[in-house]
Amino acid sequence: MECSVCYVDLNVKNIVNTKCNHIFCKECFWKWTNENNNCPMCRQNIISQTKMLLEKENIRNNIFSLMQEETKYYDTISCLQNDLYELEDKIFELSKFKKNPDKYMNEFLKKRDDWIKEKKNETRNKKDMVISQLDVYNTLYDNSREVLSQIKFEKENVSFDFELDTILNSSLLGVGEMNEILRTPSPRSHMQSPPPIIRIRR
DSSP: OBOTTTOOBOOTTTEEEOTTSOEEEHHHHHHHHTTOSBOTTTOOBSSOHHHHHHHHHHHHHHHHHHHHHHHHHHHHHHHHHHHHHHHHHHHHHHHHHHHOHHHHHHHHHHHHHHHHHHHHHHHHHHHHHHHHHHHHHHHHHHHHHHHHHHHHHHHHHHHHHHHHHHHHTOTTOOHHHHHHHHTSOOTTGGGOOOOOOOOOOO
């Protein structure tokens, strides 16, 4: 039994048998399949296209998974480095404390007082800003109330003037009734609400 390409003698260690029943030596077979997906003799596909696509997809998914794992490892390393930097800072602070406790405590108290002062200033500024906003809202609210009151007053005056004109133009009023209506003060004097209108029964 010999290879179909190079005619070398085949044995159990170097034989390759394809599904199309052609036999080759391992060297010839792998050299050919590195660039081709078919039998060197009959050109039948060694691996089906569907299976090849599935294999490519699996390889692509595996690569993506490996990249994700690599990203996780980098993130973990970054976190560990940050923790290491924090520990180094704490060790440095402890060494300062051991060398001169009084000086270290004074520096610590000063930092604390500065931090408290800064937070107080921030709180005060926020409070002033809120109060300023409330003043603006209150001013807008008062102005809105005044505008609404003026609109309501004007609406009432227009209604009263219309009824008064209707009564004065009525031919059924007597002289005494006309004089009584004319003696009624104007609703616009002193910015007060108008007095009740005298209704004439017909």
